[in-house]
Every structure is written in structure tokens, then in C-alpha cells.
Amino acid sequence: MPRIVTAIAALGLAGLCATPSLAWLAPNQLRVDGPAEDFTVDYRPSNTMDDYWCAAGEYTINHLHLHPTTRIYRTTGSSPRAIGEMRFSVLADRASGDTGVVSIGRDDGGFTAAHAQAMCELTWPLLID
Numbered sequence: 762m763p764r765i766v767t768a769i770a771a772l773g774l775a776g777l778c779a780t781p782s783l784a785w786l787a788p789n790q791l792r793v794d795g796p797a798e799d800f801t802v803d804y805r806p807s808n809t810m811d812d813y814w815c816a817a818g819e820y821t822i823n824h825l826h827l828h829p830t831t832r833i834y835r836t837t838g839s840s841p842r843a844i845g846e847m848r849f850s851v852l853a854d855r856a857s858g859d860t861g862v863v864s865i866g867r868d869d870g871g872f873t874a875a876h877a878q879a880m881c882e883l884t885w886p887l888l889i890d
Contacts, residue, residue, distance in 0.1 A: 785824045787816035789881060797825050797851045799836065804845045810861040811880040813847040818877025827851065829875035835860055836870075 784794040784803075792803040793816050802816045814833075821827050834856035836848040850856075856870030862880075 785820055787819045789815050789819075791816040793817070793820040793824070797821070797827065799848060799850050799855070802847045802849065804847065811882075814860070814862065814872065814877040815881035817847075817849045818872075818874045818879070819881065821851070821874040822878055827874060829873065829878070831874045832871045833874055833877055834869075834871035 784792040787793055787802075789812055791805065791808065791812060793800060795801050800817070800820060802813045802820075805812075817833050821831055821833055822829055831851055832853065833849050833851060834853060836850050836855045836857055837846070838857040853869070853871065858870050859868050860870055860872060
């Protein structure tokens, strides 16, 4: 009997390891997936760069549980339309060189997670007819 239990447990563990990761849904409805070193925000034609940064900031703080002062870098050099996604990383050496957002000051391809999260549009559903 113990061998059967061990075999069932091993199969269950193998099944968990083979399961693909589930994407996290940001509050702005963009899907985000991947580890801190290289995560992806899915492309949607109606979105702006602020939307991608918003999702990246939310993911870093609320899903990866990293500190809001953690810097996030855009790692894709071209527009998300061209490649179908926008990629980010917390590793500075992977930065594409610019954020894709007009900003004052240096542009090293990154923002803090809190700054990125601040790009989320505020919606007030109780005030909207």
C-alpha cells in the first residue's frame, strides 16, 4: 500500500511541475507573466506605454512582492505592436536603453516599481454614470 501512495504522490508532483505558469492579470486587464528577471506584458492595440508600465509596476509590487523602490527596466527595444508583447526586467544590464515614455531627466530604460504603478489610470466607478 505505501508504494501505491508514493507512486500517486510522485505522479501528482510531476503533474504540478509540468503545469504551465498562469499569467497574472493586472488591474488594467493586461496579462503579465514571468520571473522578475524577464517578465512579459501582453500587447493590446488600444494600450499606451503608460498602460504597460502600469501593469509592470503592479506586477512587481503586488505579485512578485518586491519593494516599491525596485527599479524595473524595459528590455524590448521596439514597440509592442511589432513583437506582440512588452518585456521588462529588474536587471539593469537587460535594459533596452529607454523607457518609451517622455520623461524629464535621465532615461536609462527604467523606473521604480512605484513610479510605474503611478502610471495606472485612476477610475472612480462610483462617480461614473
